[in-house]
Amino acid sequence: MTKLLKSRELLLSGIILLMIAGFATRADGFAEPGNLVNIFNDTSILIILALAQMTVILTKSIDLSVAANLAFTGMAVAMTNAAYPDLPLLVLIVMALGIGALLGAINGFLVWILQIPPIVVTLGTLTIYRGMAFVLSGGGWVNAHQMTPTFLNVPRTVVLGLPILSWVAILVVLGMIFLLTRSSFGRSAYAAGGNPVAAIYAGIDIGRTRFFAFVLSGAMAGLCSYLWVSRYAVAYVDIAAGFELDSVAACVIGGISIAGGIGSVIGAVLGSLFLGVIKNALPVIGISPFAQMAISGIVIILAVVFNARAEAKKGRIILRDRATAEVTA
């Protein structure tokens, strides 16, 4: 099991390195440290969101509302910053985390108390949250000149060779490794997704675990909302449209099983970096950015095929397709 995961992560790292080397032959300087730092910085937000998504997927759920949550919270934070420039940044960040967590809690509540399937809940809240962003802003934009310099500059400030945005992502990665492998919540999350029935017998409250996974996912989307708005120096209704799929894709590529219970933080990070490298390489090697969507699609499909084959090995097959029947169910 660990062997399998390890080999998978090694394999993915190898593919990413090969890709970087390959792109470097087509474009000078692609593999230079400065550019690699840029790519990592550019992928930081995706890494954080993928880890949020991963926690939810581990519990056999899915959160399609992360990007809409990001858009609403980002709009709220940007508008607050524009209206009250004197508010310290820390208050805004706490506000972003709070609003994000609240929106996540709504998802979690519907999944936990009403036991509505997560995909339906988050498909619904995905449109509701983005609609709320429109209602909040009246369709308007918050532009760079309306934001305070502190608000814009903090994530860009370079500390020890890396922008703070990258450091935040690294801290989140370390925090998530600790949370998922060294805390009771993390073990519950794996158990709730890996074998819900056994988890119940082991005394784990699956609903509560899912609820907290959604709250965590919402809070991280809230954190990303500030990072996103500050990085791109603009807030409007459609920011991060479709980004929820990127976060799912990063997880699937990183070997997190969509059926729950399987996956590692490093896998999700590598999955995000895989997408990040492709995204940054396309314009450099002269492929239209319009191709990115189709490439993500192909990568998702290939990753699902690959995952299914990796998972099939450990299942015992009584009748043909029994194992997959459980996966699809």
Next chain:
Amino acid sequence: MSNTNTPRRAIPDRLGTPVSRILASWEVLLFGVAVLIFIANSFASPYFLDAWNLSDATFNFTEKAMIAFAMALLIIAGEIDLSVAAIIALASTAMGAAAQAGIDTAGLVAIGIGVGLACGAFNGALVSVLTLPSIVVTIGTMSLFRGISYIVLGDKAYGSYPESFAYFGQGYLFWVFSFEFGLFLVCAALFAVLLHGTNFGRQVYVIGNNEFAARFSGVPVERVKFILFLLTGLMSGIAAVCLTSRLGSTRPSIAQGWELEVVTMVVLGGVSILGGAGTIAGVVIAAFVMGLVTFGLGLLNVPGIVMSIFIGLLLIVTIALPILARRIKQANKS
């Protein structure tokens, strides 16, 4: 994901519980809602009660409903297809490119439907032959299909369709009854017969209720699923023909977000998202409800994105209500 809800899906020792009665009356309840919305709309706007206006209102749902019929079967069988809107985009792009190459109307329709079928077959093969989870597969193909449209079109648009092609989305059979509305009724009848009157329909229910048992009963699970994805692709292709003809142009962002509205329509129609239950009649009424809601809000000048809040709420509330009702019934019993 029904697996996680095993305790809730256990078969009760007594049948004919209040649950089945609620399910049986879902269509009636929904019909009542449709009537109420109709009355509310006619009060809200003086322009609503006009034959041509009402005819225009049907365009709000006919194309989505055609896909919803096929999607209903798919969801009853315990699968889902999130790529339907992307199939429309790809089929529409293919038709646009063909129209520019000077292909006539019959050829365009064949191409639109053909692309739909091909996309459906691709989804179906991934899900039934490679036995992959349909949610992730169709999230992937959703990116892929629409992505191809973006590669072909980028920020441009196709617009030069032959004049006779406009009939499918803009033509009328007689008086105010549009071709699309007629097609919608025919599709509803065909799918109702398919689901409620054939062996195939029974197999769809069996797979949705207990795929494991279905396999032991000799139901060709893979084949049925493949056909269902093919049907969904076909209906998406037909919807693409109608929509492209109605709009008279193709952009890669065509039908963006429709997958959500189609799923909402199906679930609102009383089809269980966990599979195994639902009727075509329910989906038909749900189509009217959604069409009336969006048209009524449109008459009141509510922007589209705000309407989507209502759609999202509608989706969650309609699923939550039966669950709450069951919960209250159970609490009263004990």
